[in-house]
Amino acid sequence: MKFMADITITPPDKKIRYADPVMLVGSCFTEHIGDKLANLKFKTLQNPHGILFDPISVARCLDAVMRNDPVQESELFLLNELWQSWDYHSRFSGTDKEKVLDSLNSYRQETNGFLQEAKWIILTLGSSYSYRLAENDRPVANCHRAPAQTFRKHLCSIDETVTALDNTLYRLFKFNPELRVIFTVSPVRHLRDGVVANNRSKARLLESVHHLVDKFDRLYYFPAYELVVDVLRDYRFYDIDMAHPNYQATEFVLDHFVKSFIDPTALPVMEQLQQIMIARNHKAFQPDTDAHRNFLRNFAQKTRDLQDKYRYLDLTEELRYFEEAEL
DSSP: OOOSOOOOOOOOSSOBOTTSOEEEEESHHHHHHHHHHHHTTOOEEEOTTSOOOSHHHHHHHHHHHHHOOOOOGGGEEEETTEEEETTSOGGGOBSOHHHHHHHHHHHHHHHHHHHHHOSEEEEEEOOSEEEEETTTOOEESOOTTOOGGGEEEEEOOHHHHHHHHHHHHHHHHHHOTTOEEEEEEOOOOOGGGOHHHHHHHHHHHHHHHHHHHHHOTTEEEOOHHHIIIIIIOSGGGBOTTSSSBOHHHHHHHHHHHHHHHBOGGGHHHHHHHHHHHHHHTOOOSOTTSHHHHHHHHHHHHHHHHHHHHOTTOOOHHHHHHHHHHTO
């Protein structure tokens, strides 16, 4: 008896290797994938403008990274005692205007360099709803808790979404001819918009993404949305807010991502790294025992061996922990 619907995931002809820098841009679900890859020591850079939900903000972010124009002082504004930018998440905000500006420009330079070398970019779209400044219709990436009347809520059409992303993709492939793109739609449900509005929003994203994937030969689709909504299909796989997939659902999606998009040669390395990370996070009940010191020595040696065998891995922090903890 079958309890789940079957799903077919089309893998790319080339898959992600440890040597491949990966940029991730988009919604909060982007960071689930990014954190998984980063914890397993892939070369990643996540959300250079912070978490972004709508396709217009994603396109504007990538265009800004490619242009590499300095962020101007005039782009910052003071709100809630912090200097903010409509193009960046609040985690980039601060009380010192000059420090915020210097930080944004330094990070933009770093991000531009990373994108030039990247082999993959993972774009996760969360919602078709875009927010615009009421005074001039300028798209904003983050509302920074400004009063609601500051904004106008706009539901992007399929044509609008396709045009914005299509233009950005052409520029991306010219900027970095080696780049491959994985699109995914976030399974997080935006219930504040209402169930019907959320489904309209997701439907527009899905249609837009598949239009682009069918058009470009270096675009791929990973069905994170379908894995949660159509395969798991049960509220026990959501957190208490009924909107965010819980740990089990997220791990289910990530396992499918690894199987479909990670090069098989990386899998043994990932397995060994997973063991080291679990040991690194282990909390000993009796840290002063010989048994625990032997445990640390054993994993220190395993870490050295793995580092020696795979020179592209940076296990400095993990090795330092095992060596210092065993003293």
